[in-house]
Amino acid sequence: MLKPGSTIGILGGGQLGRMLAMAAAQLGYRCIAYAPEKDPVAGDVCADLFTNDWHDAKAMAAFAQKCDVITWEFENVPVEPLAPLTQRLAPHPRALETAQDRVLEKRFVENLGGRPAPWKAVDDRGDLMEAIERIGTPGILKTRRDGYDGKGQWRMASARDAEGFNRTGTPLVYEGLVAFEAEFSVILVRGKDGAVRYWDSPHNVHESGILARSSLPAPAVVTEQVESARALAKQVADALDYVGVLTCEFFATRQGPVFNEMAPRVHNSGHWTIEGAATSQFENHIRAICGLPLGDTATTGSAVAMENIIGKAAAKAHAFLADPDAHLHLYGKATAREGRKMGHVTRVTHG
Structure with a gap:
């Protein structure tokens, strides 16, 4: 169990790292990021920032030396440079190896009895x-x-x-192509002791390949298939001896859930948990990798809706603040490119 004041290293500098660092700060931890990209937004809320190349072994070693535990915020971190860091990494990099190659991922899930397209x-x-x-x-x-x-x-x-x-x-x-009636995700957190907790599965709607909205309660076609999908997601987590938040995306079909892909990290479809669940996915990921007790994942509202703010829509995002039920999150990105996730807004209904 990491004591307050310990340092968490985050590989990657995007909005997921930013929100992880903010959750870590509430629990008394400091974060540093390793993000070889221009103006990583996670760096705005981290105590230190390395912008060296992924394959800069000297810089990576210096980064690791400052960290008590290291995690990642996106699944395309190269695995090879992480070999010397394995003992400090959570989750284990085998999760990255599996998720980074669609063929390996599909074979892995099929071997567990799952059904991809x-x-x-x-x-x-x-x-x-x-x-x-x-x-x-x-x-x-x-x-x-x-x-x-x-x-x-x-x-x-x-x-x-x-x-x-x-x-x-x-x-x-x-x-x-899968003939599906709805898309949904199973978001779970697994502790170092193997304990697993799930958030309610949201109904996800994509536009042009990008998640547009996640909402709860999900329609019956989703809720009827969640138990089966959760069972597979737990098998994935257990097989990887996973620690932290893991997301598996599914298609709800007339024949049951069809596995789409896994994301070994906190996930866009779980952003609603910041205001809509007892413990957010970001806080529970920090709890898990630091060896702390996992938090309650219960949904706290009768209905929750999260909408992504894409591209130039961010310029008018402050208008959401006129809605007393809206919780606005902007990620601090300077350039609003087409298709770029600039923020999200969540509405929680009570009663």
Whole structure:
């Protein structure tokens, strides 16, 4: 159990790291970030900031020397430079290795008895044509690595779309489209002692591949499948000996939940927990990695809705403050690019 005043290292400098650092401060911890990017917003609320390259071994060692425990805020942190840090990392980097490669992730979940969308690894156009023939269209062609928020994805409406596709040298995976009635996520926290707690599963709505809204209570088609989805998510967490917050995204279908992907971190669809749950995902992640008792995950309102603020919409975000039920979070990003998450607003209804 880490005593107050200990230092938590955060790998990555985005809004998730920012909110983790804010939660850590409430529990008496200081945070430092390692984020080789321009103007990392997590750095605004951290006691120190390293902006060196991920593969700068000397800088990484100096960063680790200052930390009592190290975690990450996004799943594309390179695994290789983390080898010397393994004893201080929570979760274990095996979670990163699994989530960073869509093929490894799907095989891992299938071995646990989970059901992802029909898929096939694609290394060349021949593989793609074979995948389309076997799985059919429409489908989605995705990069095996580094894809998020709809990036690195191409929709294949028919075999004709594949004929002119040229992505030589990039490992891909082809997935058949799932006929789903709703999307939802299972967000859990697992402690060092193996204890697991779940937040209520929100109904998630995506627009252009980006999460637009998460809301509770979820429709019946979701709530009826949550128990089964939770069972698989717990198997994932246990198999990885996971510590911290883990998110698994699912499609609710007439045949039951279909696994979409996992995120070994706090998640956008859990932002509502800051105001809408007894303990937020950010606080519980800090509790877990520091060896503290896990907090209650119960939803505190009768209804909760979280809406992302995307791109230029951030310029008018302060207008939300006229609504007494609105809780506004802006992430301090200077540039409002199209499709960039600039903040979120949450509304909690009581009674």
